[in-house]
Amino acid sequence: MNTILSVQQLGYTFPGHVIALSGINLSIQQGRCLALLGPNGSGKSTFLQHLNGSLQPNQGSVFLEQEAVSYSRQGLNRLRSKVGLVLQDADDQLFAASVFEDISFGPLNQGLAADAARQRVEQAMQAMGLVGLENRPPHMLSGGQKKRVAIAGALAMAPEVLLLDEPTAGLDHEGIAQLIAILHSLMQQGITIVFSTHDVDLACRLADDIALFAAGRVIGFGERSQILLDREMLLAAKLSPSLLLQMVALAQDKGLLAADATMPRTDHDIMALFSHQQPTACQTAG
Structure with a gap:
């Protein structure tokens, strides 16, 4: 796997000597989904903003495809053409008079011709289920x-990496289910996704890899099963074990699931545990 983004000894201090990030080393692999998992105030959002150049580190470096990020106009344009950021509160990003105009802003700002920008917008709206709301x-x-x-505004800029800050914040159950389905579809298209969350179950459903944040540091990094099965590490980050993991443990205790079975990722997988059906390799991949 290729590393598309990485940081080395990343540190950031807010005015007033408030340390937000300290000594972070992390590599993000192309085509995978990484969850930044941790409680509120652990540095996840600040870290995300470093990955697209919204913040510049006080210490250490950010690398795009092994090349240190330049904070010149040209360097930031290159970074942001490949790395899109979606803030936690969508109202902070939406400003145009219509949905179509809002999604068009990025591609037009990249200098695309009107026809090419329109095609990008239409594709993004289709992907996000927004057709009819133009x-x-x-x-x-x-x-x-x-x-x-x-x-969709971020996707219209054709990024290789999509950064999402608390993507399910403020959504109801149906909205969360729709968003998870959409993000799974984007992952299948090869888009690298990095999202922040304090929801252990969401990390279990979406992530391939997990970086566990606590007090501005990464205290654990690895594949989702490695991190989410480490109860002591989760407790160190002031997080509770995943409900999905507890269901898996119960299914294993009752003999409904093999001890070495892959953790479920979808609702279909979960239901299969309790209907005496094993999820297929395709459904449990990742």
Whole structure:
């Protein structure tokens, strides 16, 4: 696997000598989904903002495809053409008079011709299930729709990496299920996804890899099963074990699931545990 983004000895201090990040070393592999998992205030959002150049580190470096990021206009344009960021509150990103105009802003700002930009916007709207909302003012949308418009705006710039800060914040159950399905689809298209969350179950459902944050440091990094099965490490980050993991443990205790079975990722996988059906290799891949 190729490393598309990485940081070395990354540190950042807010004004007033408030340390947000300290000594972080992390590599993000192309085509995988990485969850930045940790409690509120652990540095996840600050770290995300370093990955697309919204913040510049006080210490250490950020690398795009093994090359140190330059914070010149040219360097930031190169970084942001490959790495899109979606903020936690979609209202912070939506500003145009219509959904179509909002999603068009990025591609047009990249210098694309109108026809090429329109094609990008239409593809992004299709991917995010927004067809039919082109002329709707963003402020008249539901929370879930606003979130999808913000993601579509990032996708329209054809990024290789999509950064999502607490992507399910403020969404109801249906909105979360829709977003998870969409993100799974984007992952299947080869887009690298990095998202922050304090929701252990969401990390279990989406992530291939997990970086466990606590007090501005990464205290654990590895494949999701390695991190999520480490109860002591989760407790060190002030997190509770995943409900999915507890269900897996119960299924194993009752003989419904082999001891070495892959953790479930989808609702279908979970239901299969309790219907005496084993998830297929395709369903449990990752």
